[in-house]
Amino acid sequence: MTPDYVIEVSGLTKKYGTVQAVNNITFHVPAGSVTGFLGRNGAGKSTTIKMLLGMISPTSGSGTMLGARIDVAAESLQARRRVAFVGEDKGLYPYMTVQQLIRFTRSFYRDWQPEVEATLLRRYALPLNRKVRELSKGMRTKLALLLALARRPALLILDEPTEGLDPVSIEDLLQSLSGCTAEGTTVFFSSHQLSEVERIADEILILDRGRLAMSFSMDQLRESYRWVNAGFDKQPPSFEFKIPGVEHSHTNGRQVVALVKGDADRVARHAKDLGAVSVEIAPASLREIFLDTVKDHA
Amino acid sequence: MLFYKAWLESRSRFFIGLIVIAALCCVFVLFHELFRSRMQTTRGTLPYQDYIYLRVYGGFVRGIFLLVAIVLGLGGLNAERGRNTLMFTLALPVRRGYLLATRAMTGLAEVATLALLPALLIPWLSAGAGQVYPAFQSWNFFVLWVAIGWALFASAFLASCVFENDYSALTAALIAFYIYPLAVARTPFLRPYPLHIHYIMNGTGMPYFDPQTHSFVGPLPWAILGGVLLVSVALIYLASQLPVRMDRS
Numbered sequence: 001m002t003p004d005y006v007i008e009v010s011g012l013t014k015k016y017g018t019v020q021a022v023n024n025i026t027f028h029v030p031a032g033s034v035t036g037f038l039g040r041n042g043a044g045k046s047t048t049i050k051m052l053l054g055m056i057s058p059t060s061g062s063g064t065m066l067g068a069r070i071d072v073a074a075e076s077l078q079a080r081r082r083v084a085f086v087g088e089d090k091g092l093y094p095y096m097t098v099q100q101l102i103r104f105t106r107s108f109y110r111d112w113q114p115e116v117e118a119t120l121l122r123r124y125a126l127p128l129n130r131k132v133r134e135l136s137k138g139m140r141t142k143l144a145l146l147l148a149l150a151r152r153p154a155l156l157i158l159d160e161p162t163e164g165l166d167p168v169s170i171e172d173l174l175q176s177l178s179g180c181t182a183e184g185t186t187v188f189f190s191s192h193q194l195s196e197v198e199r200i201a202d203e204i205l206i207l208d209r210g211r212l213a214m215s216f217s218m219d220q221l222r223e224s225y226r227w228v229n230a231g232f233d234k235q236p237p238s239f240e241f242k243i244p245g246v247e248h249s250h251t252n253g254r255q256v257v258a259l260v261k262g263d264a265d266r267v268a269r270h271a272k273d274l275g276a277v278s279v280e281i282a283p284a285s286l287r288e289i290f291l292d293t294v295k296d297h298a
Numbered sequence: 299m300l301f302y303k304a305w306l307e308s309r310s311r312f313f314i315g316l317i318v319i320a321a322l323c324c325v326f327v328l329f330h331e332l333f334r335s336r337m338q339t340t341r342g343t344l345p346y347q348d349y350i351y352l353r354v355y356g357g358f359v360r361g362i363f364l365l366v367a368i369v370l371g372l373g374g375l376n377a378e379r380g381r382n383t384l385m386f387t388l389a390l391p392v393r394r395g396y397l398l399a400t401r402a403m404t405g406l407a408e409v410a411t412l413a414l415l416p417a418l419l420i421p422w423l424s425a426g427a428g429q430v431y432p433a434f435q436s437w438n439f440f441v442l443w444v445a446i447g448w449a450l451f452a453s454a455f456l457a458s459c460v461f462e463n464d465y466s467a468l469t470a471a472l473i474a475f476y477i478y479p480l481a482v483a484r485t486p487f488l489r490p491y492p493l494h495i496h497y498i499m500n501g502t503g504m505p506y507f508d509p510q511t512h513s514f515v516g517p518l519p520w521a522i523l524g525g526v527l528l529v530s531v532a533l534i535y536l537a538s539q540l541p542v543r544m545d546r547s
Contacts, residue, residue, distance in 0.1 A: 050385075053385075053388070053389055054388075055385065055388045055389075073393070077391055077392070077393060078391075080389060080390070080391040081391040083389075085386075085389040087382075087385040087386060087389075089382040091381065091382030091383040091384070091385060092383065092386055093306075093383055093386070094381065094383075095306055095307065096306065100306075103299070104299045104302065104303060105390075107299040108299070108390050108391055108392065109391075144386075159385075
């Protein structure tokens with residue numbers, strides 16, 4: 001039986017000496033979703049992924065991946081049989097040929113799908129006898145994706161998958177990822193490319209300075225998130241906007257801009273009650289929310 | 299397939315070592331007359347068995363073998379970090395201990411193969427060159443070379459798990475290679491014990507070896523070799539207990 005959530009973490013923390021790379025984060029990833037894991041460089045995305053994959057131990061907190069505890073080596077190993085990972089640098093053994101690497105990877109997974117391998121080999125036009133070190137970054141990404149998808153993994157984790165790729169390769173990758181969920185694979189990927197995330201993600205997690213700054217679904221974004229832009233004729237009282245429904249707000253001259261989840265009209269009325277001379281409500285895009293969130297926490 | 303990976307990673311170093319050792323054995327045997335003519339003793343021409351000892355089993359080839367054993371111990375997960383392949387390896391559904399064990403076993407097999415090379419080549423080439431080198435001498439040296447080669451491989455293996463790059467690990471292993479025997483030789487209370495790995499390997503001052511004839515005169519020191527083997531296993535086990543250094547994110 002597939003669990004409701006393929007990833008569940010609670011209070012997950014990782015410290016390196018005095019540096020707090022990940023600070024008490026709690027989130028879950030629904031089965032069958034495409035979840036975008038956003039954050040600036042150094043936000044803690046890769047550290048979180050390393051903890052999920054059992055590569056490093058959390059300093060505190062707990063988590064499960066496909067029902068297996070991430071900090072128990074034996075359980076993590078079992079989970080990794082059903083998880084595929086594509087790293088940011090697509091670091092594959094440079095001394096192996098494409099064919100050798102496919103054969104090597106295949107030997108670890110009993111549920112390897114030869115027909116998927118053959119289909120992807122054709123689609124990606126990978127040269128079987130060429131050494132990995134001789135492949136372009138785009139080709140390496142395709143190979144990494146083939147190694148990941150040919151197992152029909154329950155969970156596919158990607159760390160900055162489009163980093164360094166040309167637009168055509170990015171399009172290929174996004175199409176492959178979009179098609180994954182139809183095969184029953186949950187996709188969890190970190191990225192800086194907000195337009196790409198917006199295209200394919202169902203769920204969004206925003207990490208900032210090791211903390212989970214926001215978590216929402218794309219449906220929620222479209223239906224519930226609005227900007228309320230209130231203009232005042234004198235210095236506005238920004239603290240008055242710390243009310244339920246306001247995710248965060250900031251003052252820009254005589255204007256207060258608030259990101260509202262839920263009833264934006266109520267917040268607009270509140271602004272008018274405070275003496276706003278103009279109030280505008282506008283839909284929020286992922287880019288705006290992300291930039292506002294990481295700026296807000298800076 | 300992890301053995302295959304370990305083999306692909308180390309085969310260049312192994313083949314370089316193999317070619318160098320085989321070439322030196324060939325040169326020293328096939329051109330023995332030329333070299334021996336330059337090594338006159340008070341008794342005349344150096345006997346062939348002494349010559350082989352001074353050039354191969356107790357000399358230059360032995361040093362090359364030990365250096366290759368050290369170089370074969372390098373690599374592993376810390377080196378993979380430098381190649382950006384560490385995360386791919388660690389994401390495989392394999393225990394880290396198994397990753398290390400396959401690399402260790404591959405390296406130990408390669409060291410044993412290199413030690414076997416003179417044991418096979420010297421008697422065979424000697425016959426071709428019209429000389430006789432007793433096979434049992436070669437086999438005894440093979441056993442000593444394997445034991446000490448494994449110990450040096452294990453020390454480099456440990457260094458490769460401690461240090462973040464191959465150069466630091468190689469430096470540390472080479473320092474140990476030179477410092478350890480010196481420390482044993484210069485420490486009065488250690489001197490009486492058979493702790494000097496080079497002496498164990500070439501027989502210097504050992505009861506099983508006659509320095510006059512450069513031949514074995516007694517049974518191999520199995521207890522000492524067992525101790526060396528235990529130390530090797532302990533070093534590899536210690537390496538497996540060290541955490542892999544990951545990048546900070």
